[in-house]
Amino acid sequence: MATILVVDDELGIRALLSEILSDEGHTIELAENATQARSVRERMRPDLVLLDIWMPDVDGVTLLKEWGGAGLLTMPVIMMSGHGTIDTAVEATKFGAIAFLEKPITLQKLLRAVEQALVKTAPPRPAPAAVIGMPSYTRAEPGNLLPPAAGHGMVLSNHMPSNNALASEQSFELDRPLREARDAFEKSYFEFHLAKENGSMTRVAEKTGLERTHLYRKLKQLGVDLSRNKRGAGG
Numbered sequence: 001m002a003t004i005l006v007v008d009d010e011l012g013i014r015a016l017l018s019e020i021l022s023d024e025g026h027t028i029e030l031a032e033n034a035t036q037a038r039s040v041r042e043r044m045r046p047d048l049v050l051l052d053i054w055m056p057d058v059d060g061v062t063l064l065k066e067w068g069g070a071g072l073l074t075m076p077v078i079m080m081s082g083h084g085t086i087d088t089a090v091e092a093t094k095f096g097a098i099a100f101l102e103k104p105i106t107l108q109k110l111l112r113a114v115e116q117a118l119v120k121t122a123p124p125r126p127a128p129a130a131v132i133g134m135p136s137y138t139r140a141e142p143g144n145l146l147p148p149a150a151g152h153g154m155v156l157s158n159h160m161p162s163n164n165a166l167a168s169e170q171s172f173e174l175d176r177p178l179r180e181a182r183d184a185f186e187k188s189y190f191e192f193h194l195a196k197e198n199g200s201m202t203r204v205a206e207k208t209g210l211e212r213t214h215l216y217r218k219l220k221q222l223g224v225d226l227s228r229n230k231r232g233a234g235g
Contacts, residue, residue, distance in 0.1 A: 004046060068095055199226070
């Protein structure tokens, strides 16, 4: 996960972005103006900066130019504004910003922009030498390992008795980006618990240790179909 600096003079925006990005596993640094942002940048190199354009002391584009001129623009910067124009976005891009988010920022747009920014700047990860050439396996039944189809990574399947109404099978392709693999696992995890609890959000929240509002937002983000997990009373 990444260290992200959020620079915005609005407390509510800082708090909201911090909550969402922390929930995604990122470490968040906060600054309410350019002075604080400079201080954080001097202390550390964040992996990404979310920078508001309209701030009371020094605006975001000026700070962006300053960092670029001083050779400090070593991290991707996403500009944010509630009063942005195409000209503003073009200017910010010209001075080194890689994206522009218009407020109010939707959850999907925020997460997509952050993910794309981090992917673009992430160094290529070589395959671990210890596992090159090693076969991977499919777990079909407890204690029973089977070789997978050619070209696929390890596949983990959860098998339950066929007479069980909750019987399910989910395979996870591990030869893909961490974010995609994690999302696939989390979606299967929540679908399993929703089916097990007959679609009861309250019981699933208790089982998974999440607040209902947090759980609902997570399910929507993962694209879980809540309607198909509803079962008849007593079912």
